[in-house]
Amino acid sequence: MHIRIRLRMAVLLKLFHLLVFLLVAALGFGQRISGEATLRIDDNWNERIYAIDQLEFFEDSSNSLVFEDIIKVPFQQNFKINANFSKNDFNTAYTYWVKLSIANTTDSDKKWLLEFYDQSIDKIEAYFPGEDGIYQRRFMGDNFPFSNRLFNHKNFQLEIPNDQDRIENFYFKINSSQKADIRIAVRSLDRFIHYALSEYFLFGLFYGMILIIAFYNFLIFLAVREMKYIYYILYILSVGLYAMSLDGVGFQYFWPQLPELNFIVNGVFSFFIIFWAVLFTIRFLNTRRRAKKFHYLLWFSLFFKSLIFLTGLLIDKSYFEISYFDLVPFLLIFSAGIYLLLKNFQAARFFVMAYGVLFTGVFIKVLASYAIIPHHTIIYYSLHFAFLIEMVLLSFALGDRIRIMKEIRDKALRRSLSQYKENIALKERVNLELETKVRRRTTELEKKNRLLEQYNQQLQEKDEEIKRINNLLDKDNWKLKSSIRNSYKARISQQSLSREEFANIFPDQSACYRYLEDLKWGRGFSCRQCGKSKFGKGPKWFSRRCSHCGHIDSVTAGTIFHGIKFPLEKAFYILYASFMVKEKITLDELSASLNLSRNTIWAFRKKVNQKVLAAGDGQPSWEEMILLYPLPS
Structure with missing residues (x-):
């Protein structure tokens, strides 16, 4: 693992050294000369670069001066060189008049150009002498369409006439809504072509690497389907678009006829850099589980940045200039990575290195912007180098995270395999024990089955014996029932049973039902x-x-008792007492004895009388009286 890390770092350092070598070889360090009142054109050199602290300029706080005012001889003494002035001292509310004196050399074999480095300056009015000595005016700046420029180049160029052997003064009226880096380069046309081609070649390498890294991570996303790769792709694309807006390449190729976008795109793309960087960090470092405090701080910083962005987008675009707050989310991102690295979260190694390189580039850029360190081309593009190295390191971080996850997965698989082997061995032992117990239990069951078969055979023999005995009992029971029926008939026909004796024969409804069942269906x-x-x-x-x-x-x-609404045993007694005894019992006596109303007893007796009369043939017997059919309705 350590060998792979050292190889990756070696490749990264080689790439960095190669880019530095290409940039230095292609562009060189522009010769920053000491303050001079007049620059004399000389074919022995190809380039001179003047910073604001080397130029004669006047700060117009009233914004009321025009070219006719500053061209006057008495006003010329107001143009002075201020060696302590830097980009940080630039006041966006003022107008700056810059003067550059150039001594022509008519026998020069080269054509010469004057160029402004800072392509973000809103408006430059250039006043230069023509062949007849009359000053001409040319407008430059990112407030004008890209087609207004002398060359198809991101910077602002002005051709220097070198036909007259004289000293010519160039005046520039500069207004900008953001702090301008007033830096003028005087260079030959050959030097400009060489510089421009080399610069655009390096731009192609820079933006090409961004696209390659984005496409590479998109392919990984298609394989692993993790959202952090989408966040990372959108982050590096936002970095590329932000760099294009800073370089002026975006204005040249994407919105050349919409100069009003130049002030907006920096704020928009810088917001998206922070937006996607925070989301990527939250997902990559898993701050919600590993570092909750940083998780909430990152969300709060993103919310606050979103408020500033929406305010600038909807209310006042000057809020796009608030860039110092952009460091807060990145400081939180860097701190979260260091915190997790100290907690032995190995996937944060390349992450911390990436943002460490980014902060180094930002720090160098800030030092150059405040003129703390001298301006050089390599320093001017330090942020580009930092972004590029950061993106490569973050790609390494994503790959390293996959490698760590693969190692964790392999360890888990090895543990699972070992556990599986143990489970198989345990299963075999358990199966062996179960087979032994099953064989033992099977032997026992076979013995018990044989005993059960013996018992079953005995039970079958007993059952046959019981059936034989039951048949004998059925015969005896039938004889007994016949004897009982005959006894009932004899006793009822005696017509001398008391209420208690009759109740002993028919004690409840069940006895009455059984009697009726035998009477109806006995045969x-x-x-x-x-x-x-x-x-x-x-x-x-x-x-x-x-x-x-x-x-x-x-x-x-089909009996006389069909449809009665009172107990059957009472109906039996009413029938017996009313029609089978010699001494009739009155309704009042029956009512008191049976606890029934006189009307109920009377109605039942009337029903029986009607059936008896309908049947004819004199007085019927007990059984005949019961089986009389009801009268037709």
């Missing part, structure tokens, strides 16, 4: 609907269902 069942003899049990006790037609016949149907 066999015959369906009253179809006359068939096969039957089954009915839905109620003491009822039968015809197997042929399904007719249900209750035990009281």
